[in-house]
Amino acid sequence: MSTIPNSLASKCSLPAITQEELIHLYKEMRLIRRVEELAAKAYTQRKILGFCHLYIGQESVAVGTAAATKDDYWIAAYREHGHAMAKGVPAKEMMAELFGKATGSAIGLGGSMHIFDKKCDFMGGWGIVGGHVPLANGVAWAIKARKEDKVCVCFFGDGAMHQGAFFEALCLAQLYKLPCVFICENNYYAMGTSLDRQSAITDLHRRADGVGMVSEQFEGFDVELVRDRVAAAREYARSGAGPVLLEIITYRYRGHSMSDPAKYRPKGELEEKKLSDPIAITHKRLTEDFGVNPDVLSKIDAEVEITATEAYQFAEESPEADLSSLYDFVYAP
Amino acid sequence: MSTIPNSLASKCSLPAITQEELIHLYKEMRLIRRVEELAAKAYTQRKILGFCHLYIGQESVAVGTAAATKDDYWIAAYREHGHAMAKGVPAKEMMAELFGKATGSAIGLGGSMHIFDKKCDFMGGWGIVGGHVPLANGVAWAIKARKEDKVCVCFFGDGAMHQGAFFEALCLAQLYKLPCVFICENNYYAMGTSLDRQSAITDLHRRADGVGMVSEQFEGFDVELVRDRVAAAREYARSGAGPVLLEIITYRYRGHSMSDPAKYRPKGELEEKKLSDPIAITHKRLTEDFGVNPDVLSKIDAEVEITATEAYQFAEESPEADLSSLYDFVYAP
Amino acid sequence: MAKLQIREALRRAMTEEMEKDESIFLIGEEVAQYNGAYKVSQGMLEKFGPERIVDTPISEGGFAGLGIGAAMVGMRPIVEFMTWNFSLVAYDQIVNTAAKVYQMSAGQYTLPIVFRAPNGQAENLAAQHSTSVESLYAHFPGLKVVTYATPDDAYGLLKTAIADNNPVIFLESEMTYHVKGDVPDEEYSVPFGKARVRREGSDITIISWGKQIFRVMDAVKKLEAEGYDPEVLDLRSIRPLDQEAIFNSVAKTGRCLVTHEGHIFSGVGAEIVAQVQQACFEYLSAPIVRVTNRDVPQPYATILEKEVNPNPDRILEGAYQILRYS
Amino acid sequence: MAKLQIREALRRAMTEEMEKDESIFLIGEEVAQYNGAYKVSQGMLEKFGPERIVDTPISEGGFAGLGIGAAMVGMRPIVEFMTWNFSLVAYDQIVNTAAKVYQMSAGQYTLPIVFRAPNGQAENLAAQHSTSVESLYAHFPGLKVVTYATPDDAYGLLKTAIADNNPVIFLESEMTYHVKGDVPDEEYSVPFGKARVRREGSDITIISWGKQIFRVMDAVKKLEAEGYDPEVLDLRSIRPLDQEAIFNSVAKTGRCLVTHEGHIFSGVGAEIVAQVQQACFEYLSAPIVRVTNRDVPQPYATILEKEVNPNPDRILEGAYQILRYS
């Protein structure tokens, strides 16, 4: 495995995280989790329909990445609620989209799998496994052509790493030295298929070796670590050195989608993984290392509760998607 | 790069090549070259039409591989005249197919890019770059299921190694440990695009690293060396250890197809490459190392000339493709 | 006679054939350990083992190609896509390889392979997960395309598909896997190219296929109540088409409506209309009408989706247009 | 007024637009250093440099996707496939991504991108290299599909395609890149959705597009010689269709033939027939006839290929069938 050269990794580093920033990241993760839990509730009440893939357990990846790439372009797959919120999509607009309401981020046209928000350069929300990865190169191409000081961050799952689209994208990104940070969120499963049954090699970042790309693998339960490693990768890509593939080990607590009971997990696996829960880790770090009073965090939890509940209510009370909008978005003027 | 473990490579070895066998390989290469030269002639006379991709310069790869895998299944791309003949497709039937005649290997339905011959397990002849590579896994699957003592040999060009189909095939072959020998004939160009402009890494066999596959790269101008290395790879794959990717460095003397003047080559490159002409190398080896009288080889050349010319005449004199066959091969009974 | 769910009928067809012929294997995402994304292959791993019920990673092009290669050398693979939407990444393999093997090799290589998956929209799956693919495959000579509405046909058609020596595109639906119906206990197969008359009638021929048949039968109830006497043809086989049944029916009724899910433009409906207007020109008392999805990408929200779908109300509207034409 | 080859007309359109707008770039296999597989982009690398005329490896899905991503953030890519056959490996990117971006994002992201390549059969390229893709793309709302017969339309339509804010499928032909014709010197563009009357007439409406127009004009000469007065509509735009022009013409002539290359089943011809029979039911004096490829994979040998193609003789046959109908 090639890793990001130390010289660059050190150059790039963001300033060491402050208590304030870490509290903010804690809050972001909390919010994602609570919104997802409410989405789960709404789903069982048939207020959200279709496929609904929850991000619970993986929050540190999107939130840590956001801490390092907030102003960059992001593009993600269908398990993207967390990414959307971390990137700045208001919880209300996202939840309303899940409810299929006129106030949703895509006014009810897209739904759970297709959150888009141009205001914060959140470019979806895509449903075909691996299919959106090539798009990242195009965004990076534009960045390069227009000499923007940005990168394109592209998220996908372990399941995407056996798809031709993913591979072609990696080849092209490396050939053209595009400013892309490819992030594989390896949560051990593609639906019911565990890692070792998907691929002969389970260190998936080694896919990068086949195209000569720099890559790194690390556990992503600690949001601070994610922030720092993604920042290094960002700097590498931004500097013109070429793209980077990060394999971030994570875990999803729920089934693949709301309709998956996830019976394929070995007994005890979920419980074990929960021992390194991203929110708990950060809670501990804040209280133990930074000496934050737990009450401060409880207060934050309460604020989050309000925001999440408001999002839910907003979604619930919003008007249905507007029939008259049906033909408005087939062709652009 | 992982290479075939020595233990296996040594176990597998064919007996050292005999003079008789090497003379046979010389003859095979000669025949391919002469048939291709006649095909070129026929093309300029508009007796062969459409795309016509000649194998001149690369003969040692197909012939050396045949020496090691004669009874295995083969599948190739559109530059497959040499492979077809090396595998046993009679020159006559192949030439007649190029001419679009009723006596052709596919009675004029397929043409130059689609030579098939079930009698000798030559499975095409395919036109979409990379598109046939996944099929090799299926053949290997059948080999495994039926416990045949065989492998599937799959040929493709350097240009195919950036295609999703190629990558997915590699992933699956390695996952299922299929008895495949993948052979990339790296002739430096995909049409007019040189290697370094196709891929960030030019040691293309490293694609195997990304999927954990064993691979090897070697120059393929010496037919004997090709025979031995392919035999080792075959033994590895056949034994159940898994597939192998070979990158065999070679060179095509002609343009990509008959309509390509190949102006993109740096000056002198072709001349330099011709210094390691496969036929010349084997001629030298036979006369200098094996002490074969050059007259013996001249006699062989003369025999080849007759076979090639007969193929040409056979094609020319054969009846046109049969209109009544047009609807016979849309659906099988 | 057993009442089977469609998923059970499909499973029975596969299981019976696999018991008889060792060269058949089932390959696709989640077909083995997960028992199928929609539980069609439930229990089959246990019965046939991992060499014949094969889980794959997410690489549709790769395993479709694997199936094709295996079929060329005499295996009889059943390739399952999780849905037909995902076959679009394997499109080249199916239309430009599978469809052409037999012809390009002048009959040396046959391709006994079934590609099966749920087709068309389910509910609230939005634009990327709602493609009806029938026209995209039926366009190509070399492929056969079939589908069913009820368990008995699901069973009988899949039996024929597995026995066929050509690539067969077999269209299912996640919305109807649970639908129950009578399936005769003895083995049988339903031939390709034969439409099924779901209702005999004399006023109008309504042509449809797949789960759209259920919407049609809904609409038909209303028509009946209003005194109309519609004939309903369930095509079952899209390529080959049962021209005889279609033309005879339209010649009898003089009126024709074609309704299907999916996009209208160059859909299978268009093909049928083009054939019918030619064959039945002298018999038609009204223009042929198509009722399909409205011409937009599938939206997510229920209220929008309902409006887009070729629902019974829209079928009725189309029927009235034809019946009241003068 | 200059006489330009079609390849020159296309090059002129791209060059003019690229000079005006820095966000346009051309990307594809062999477009730069090789000057285009068919020399359409000759000299453009020299003029615009390697950042705007971009060679790619053989990964159509990859670079189609690159174009889509770039277009989403405001670039205006022109993606060239070596031929449309090879777009089939990128099919998912085009029909399930490009076609749907605008809708799924509720208009937040537009997709100003042109996909261009030679379409349909050339000569003796056999089954895998002869696909006519128009129906495969026109099927999908969200895509526009256009094509031309002559240099003036090639230029004017490509200008419009590049200016359009939607994904445009632009169909060319390697067989006619050398065809010369007048192209006005001043800049102009040809709007989408407007058919071109290639010949006015009153006996029969012959509808076609692309290089098939040349075969039609051959057949028309014969018809003229025999005293018939055919009207020829060159559609140019397949999606959107010029319904007004089509329906008005058929209403006038009462007879209609649609002819195109490629497979017949659910082809674009089927769509046109389906629409015409409905809109012009009362005007039609004969069934509408389609003349397309015979329903087989494209064979290699010339004698077979000629038989398969919708050649002038077969167009005539179709026309007689209509004209002599009674």
Ligand SMILES: Cc1ncc(C[n+]2csc(CCOP(=O)(O)OP(=O)(O)O)c2C)c(N)n1
């Ligand atoms: C091309 C394609 N094939 C199949 C599917 C169905 N599918 C949706 S998600 C999924 C699993 C993906 O797993 P992974 O990439 O690991 O992401 P995760 O769900 O773990 O976030 C599958 C098979 C799809 N959407 N696209």
Ligand SMILES: Cc1ncc(C[n+]2csc(CCOP(=O)(O)OP(=O)(O)O)c2C)c(N)n1
């Ligand atoms: C998917 C696809 N894209 C493009 C082409 C057009 N094409 C035919 S051969 C070729 C070059 C292939 O080069 P390589 O794989 O190195 O094989 P070689 O010709 O050198 O034997 C290209 C671009 C094709 N046939 N298929």
Ligand SMILES: [Mg+2]
């Ligand atoms: Mg996963």
Ligand SMILES: [Mg+2]
């Ligand atoms: Mg090459």
